[in-house]
Amino acid sequence: MPITPNFSTSQTLGVPESINFTDTSTGSDVNIVTRHVYMQAYDGTFLVQEGTTTDYEIWDYAASTITFDVLPKDYALLITVEWLGVSGIFITSKQYTLGFTLFNETYDYQTTQNLAANPALFNDNNFFNHKSEFRTAIDAGNQAVEFASDLYNAQLAYDKATDMRIASRYLFNTNS
Amino acid sequence: MSIVYTTLEKINIAKVSQYYCLSAIRKAGLFADGIDIDLPRKIYLVRKNVEFMYDISPSNSTLFATSTFLLGLCAPYNMLAANTINAGNSGTISPINPSGVQQYPIYITQANFETATLYPNTNIFGTNIIIYYNQIQRYLIPNVDFEVLSTGVNITMEGFDASQYDCNLVIEKFYN
Numbered sequence: 001m002p003i004t005p006n007f008s009t010s011q012t013l014g015v016p017e018s019i020n021f022t023d024t025s026t027g028s029d030v031n032i033v034t035r036h037v038y039m040q041a042y043d044g045t046f047l048v049q050e051g052t053t054t055d056y057e058i059w060d061y062a063a064s065t066i067t068f069d070v071l072p073k074d075y076a077l078l079i080t081v082e083w084l085g086v087s088g089i090f091i092t093s094k095q096y097t098l099g100f101t102l103f104n105e106t107y108d109y110q111t112t113q114n115l116a117a118n119p120a121l122f123n124d125n126n127f128f129n130h131k132s133e134f135r136t137a138i139d140a141g142n143q144a145v146e147f148a149s150d151l152y153n154a155q156l157a158y159d160k161a162t163d164m165r166i167a168s169r170y171l172f173n174t175n176s
Numbered sequence: 177m178s179i180v181y182t183t184l185e186k187i188n189i190a191k192v193s194q195y196y197c198l199s200a201i202r203k204a205g206l207f208a209d210g211i212d213i214d215l216p217r218k219i220y221l222v223r224k225n226v227e228f229m230y231d232i233s234p235s236n237s238t239l240f241a242t243s244t245f246l247l248g249l250c251a252p253y254n255m256l257a258a259n260t261i262n263a264g265n266s267g268t269i270s271p272i273n274p275s276g277v278q279q280y281p282i283y284i285t286q287a288n289f290e291t292a293t294l295y296p297n298t299n300i301f302g303t304n305i306i307i308y309y310n311q312i313q314r315y316l317i318p319n320v321d322f323e324v325l326s327t328g329v330n331i332t333m334e335g336f337d338a339s340q341y342d343c344n345l346v347i348e349k350f351y352n
Contacts, residue, residue, distance in 0.1 A: 011232070012232075013229075013232050013233045013236070102232075105225075105228045108224075108225055108228070109225045109228060109229050109242070111225075112221075112222050112225040112226065112242050112245070113238055113241070113242060115222065115245060116241045116242050116244070116245035117241075119245065119248075122218055128214065128218065131221055132217055132221060135220075135221050135224060139224075
């Protein structure tokens with residue numbers, strides 16, 4: 001049966017800088033020997049691991065899963081996986097627009113842990129308003145990716161949330 | 177009886193509670209009848225966080241505290257929501273028929289007889305019953321046409337033979 005290329009991605013709690021890839025293709029092609037993974041941001045740059053000099057990461061065909069440590073923050077990415085033959089001959093590819101939000105989602109969850117420990121925080125208008133704004137930014141990024149494959153606006157929204165996370169000590173008074 | 181919800185049930189209760197709360201605010205009078213008009217948004221914010229953690233790490237040890245806080249946030253709409261989604265079924269008690277308590281009426285046929293005249297049932301003894309005999313279209317006369325023994329009901333009507341002929345009887349309890 002000819003190969004029907006496909007892949008899935010995930011992130012692992014506590015490792016927000018990494019993306020896990022799993023090959024979910026069906027069928028096979030004896031000519032395939034390797035894969036190339038392109039992770040392109042809204043501005044056309046490619047995210048690669050430290051030390052990689054190409055625009056892509058290499059994913060050996062013998063491995064069904066692989067993890068790349070490429071994210072300095074939350075990103076909306078156009079991810080392309082190419083299945084290649086000997087001498088890099090192109091055989092097939094699959095492409096998805098995806099959002100990776102583990103940095104900000106993890107922080108947002110921490111604010112809920114703070115709330116659970118100190119429910120009165122919700123009465124602090126700054127806490128509630130900022131938490132609401134933070135959530136809106138993440139949701140907006142996710143929706144830009146899911147509904148429109150809009151990398152640019154998704155990244156704008158994710159960056160808004162990232163800015164809030166970095167400035168969190170001024171925005172979320174967890175001691176009140 | 178206490179009801180213990182799973183994390184997934186708490187998430188689903190929160191989803192429904194959010195809308196019940198919103199509906200209550202919409203229908204309320206001046207100052208939303210004292211309902212916190214931010215409550216639907218608060219439920220959403222916390223629910224998204226709990227849902228995120230449940231999706232990425234369902235056995236995470238912090239989920240109990242955060243999901244319980246979420247459930248508390250849903251009050252007083254949580255019970256209505258739980259009822260709507262039929263959550264907490266583990267806490268309900270299914271009605272059972274206690275052994276030794278006979279349910280009436282009893283429909284018996286030839287197949288239920290142990291001998292030509294004895295219908296075995298140790299739960300009837302001591303109870304006032306009447307028996308309708310369908311083949312002759314009348315009630316049997318107590319202590320003339322039948323007798324109640326500790327072992328069951330014995331049909332003493334002349335000519336009755338369940339081993340030879342089909343019969344349809346209905347035993348009913350009566351009070352005097």
